[in-house]
Structures are given as structure tokens and as C-alpha cells.
Amino acid sequence: MPIITTDKIWMNGEFVNWDDAKCHVLTHALHYGSGVFEGIRCYHTKDGPAVFRLKEHMRRLYNSAKIYFMTTDDRLGDETRSYGVDELCDAAKETIRENRDSLIAGNKTLNGNNEEKIECYIRPIVYRGYGEIGLNPLNSCIDFAIAVWPWGAYLSGGDDGIRVKTSSFERINSNVLPPNVKATGQYINSILACIEIKKSGYQEALLLDNRGFISEGPGENLFIIKDGKILTPPEHASILKGITRDSVMIIAKDLGYDVKETDIDRGMIYLADEAFFTGTAAEVTPIREIDNYQIGKPGPITKEIHGRFFDIIRGKVPKYMEWLDFV
Numbered sequence: 009m010p011i012i013t014t015d016k017i018w019m020n021g022e023f024v025n026w027d028d029a030k031c032h033v034l035t036h037a038l039h040y041g042s043g044v045f046e047g048i049r050c051y052h053t054k055d056g057p058a059v060f061r062l063k064e065h066m067r068r069l070y071n072s073a074k075i076y077f078m079t080t081d082d083r084l085g086d087e088t089r090s091y092g093v094d095e096l097c098d099a100a101k102e103t104i105r106e107n108r109d110s111l112i113a114g115n116k117t118l119n120g121n122n123e124e125k126i127e128c129y130i131r132p133i134v135y136r137g138y139g140e141i142g143l144n145p146l147n148s149c150i151d152f153a154i155a156v157w158p159w160g161a162y163l164s165g166g167d168d169g170i171r172v173k174t175s176s177f178e179r180i181n182s183n184v185l186p187p188n189v190k191a192t193g194q195y196i197n198s199i200l201a202c203i204e205i206k207k208s209g210y211q212e213a214l215l216l217d218n219r220g221f222i223s224e225g226p227g228e229n230l231f232i233i234k235d236g237k238i239l240t241p242p243e244h245a246s247i248l249k250g251i252t253r254d255s256v257m258i259i260a261k262d263l264g265y266d267v268k269e270t271d272i273d274r275g276m277i278y279l280a281d282e283a284f285f286t287g288t289a290a291e292v293t294p295i296r297e298i299d300n301y302q303i304g305k306p307g308p309i310t311k312e313i314h315g316r317f318f319d320i321i322r323g324k325v326p327k328y329m330e331w332l333d334f335v
């Protein structure tokens with residue numbers, strides 16, 4: 009999927025032209041994966057563009073940075089340069105405002121219509137920069153960037169859902185790399201799983217944890233439905249605690265469903281009545297087939313949650329307005 013570009017990228021507190029937002033080839037993070045990042049979405053609502061659960065994402069970014077010793081007290085960064093969570097929330101919204109015109113144009117291209125919409129994916133990244141090389145990152149500077157661009161459906165399976173295959177690569181576990189945070193280097197694990205299943209003709213991978221239980225997709229959390237109950241792997245199954253996962257659990261409970269975090273094995277998912285992935289990029293994506301077992305077209309509970317989720321992010325359900333941060 010080629011990126012639809014916008015005008016400006018926020019770098020270390022300043023806006024630079026999209027084409028000039030570069031870093032040196034000896035940037036520490038490029039060699040060793042020593043960066044942390046987030047994926048956030050901003051949606052069009054009748055009251056203007058709104059970012060979904062912005063503060064929760066920036067708090068998770070802080071936690072990711074903390075794990076890799078990229079924080080000082082309650083700020084991300086070091087003594088030379090640092091930002092607080094609220095400052096990064098403001099910077100993300102400022103970046104959307106700065107790119108207003110190119111975002112509107114980009115959305116017209118993406119959607120193939122003439123509607124004036126500001127919708128985008130937001131990618132903040134905090135990374136060890138240029139200056140020193142070698143595995144010890146602690147003397148390398150910490151750089152910040154936030155880019156925004158129009159990004160449509162991440163997993164395209166049409167309305168019928170996607171075909172998924174279990175990867176032979178297991179998900180990182182906390183004795184190898186902390187699964188509960190988003191560091192750039194950790195995603196090499198997701199990339200291997202992704203390549204493996206793409207080359208087999210599937211649309212997305214599913215990774216098992218080191219015990220053999222279902223963990224999650226390369227960039228999504230998993231839900232299954234059996235006999236009217238909604239199940240999702242627990243934190244100890246090496247998952248990233250997704251913000252969409254949390255939202256869907258709240259939405260499903262509010263709709264009256266029984267939602268349980270529990271270990272799920274392969275047999276359970278093969279016999280599921282319904283299954284779907286959740287994630288900021290993937291939103292709510294139904295799964296129609298896994299390892300050649302047919303789950304079928306999206307079922308009634310998946311459809312209900314999917315519909316409710318999209319109403320909420322578009323600001324149509326007053327009860328959940330606190331999840332929206334207007335730009």
C-alpha cells in the first residue's frame with residue numbers, strides 16, 4: 009500500500025517538509041531497533057476530526073520508552089530533549105491541523121470521492137538517533153517524530169472477512185522482549201510471521217505464545233465467539249494490551265455480552281462460531297477462515313460489535329464521547 013503523503017512532519021518540535029524528514033544512515037535505531045512507537049487514528053465526525061483514545065496511546069508510548077530507558081521522571085526523552093505525554097498529544101493534534109489541506113486532498117484520493125474529510129493514521133516515534141554506534145544505547149540522543157497520513161482499511165478481505173494462518177514463528181515472550189510495549193525492533197518477529205503467511209497466500213498471521221496457546225496477530229488482538237460468549241487471550245499469553253481490544257471489551261460488555269480473558273488453544277479457535285481481529289490499523293476485522301478451517305462470513309455478534317465500534321469512533325454514540333479527542 010503506497011503512502012499518501014501529507015505536507016509536514018513534526019520532528020523534535022518543528023515542522024519539516026515531508027520530503028526533508030530524514031535521518032542519518034548511522035542512526036542507532038536503524039541498526040538495532042532501538043525506537044518506540046505508536047499507531048493512532050483520527051476519524052471524521054460531524055463535529056470535526058477526533059483522535060481515538062489519544063492519551064491512552066501516548067501513555068503506552070511513555071511505558072514503551074520507560075522499558076528502554078528513554079524517559080526521565082515523567083517525561084519521554086533525556087536531559088537534552090524531552091516531552092511529556094500531554095505535550096505529545098498536543099503535538100499530534102497540531103500535526104493534523106498543520107496538514108489540514110493535504111489530508112483533505114489525500115482522503116479524496118483514498119476514497120475516490122470529493123468529500124472534505126480529515127481522517128488519518130498518526131505515527132509518533134521516539135528513537136535513538138545519530139551520534140554513537142554500538143549496542144549500548146544510553147549515550148545516543150533521543151529523537152522524536154510524528155507523521156500523519158490518510159490510511160484506509162489495513163486488512164482487506166472485503167465484507168466477508170480475512171483468511172488467517174498460524175505462523176510457525178512464536179510470539180516474543182517477556183523473557184526475550186517485553187510483549188506489552190511497542191519497540192520497533194520487536195516487530196521483526198511480526199515481520200517474519202507476516203512474510204511466512206503472505207507467501208502461503210493468506211491475509212494475516214496468527215502467533216502462538218511460548219506455551220502453544222493463541223497469542224495474537226502480528227499487529228492485532230484476537231477475539232473468538234463460542235456459544236454466545238466472547239473470549240480473548242489474556243495478558244499472560246504474551247499479547248500487546250491493545251487499546252482497541254480494551255474498547256471492544258467495554259463495548260461488548262455494555263451490549264450485554266459475557267466477555268472473558270482466557271487461554272485459547274488451536275482447537276478452540278478452529279471450532280469458534282465467529283472470530284475477529286482488533287487493532288488501530290485493523291480496526292475490527294472479521295476472520296472467515298483459519299488454517300483452512302471455515303469460520304464463515306461475519307456472524308451476528310461480530311457484526312453488532314463492528315457496527316457499534318464504527319458508530320463510536322465517528323462520534324455517533326454520546327456515551328463514549330470521552331474516547332474522542334477533538335482536533
Ligand code: PMP
Binds near residue numbers: 247248251
Ligand atoms: N498487538 C500488536 C503486536 C500490535 O502491534 C497492535 C497494534 N498496536 C495490537 C496488538 C493492537 O493494539 P491497538 O488496538 O492498541 O492498536
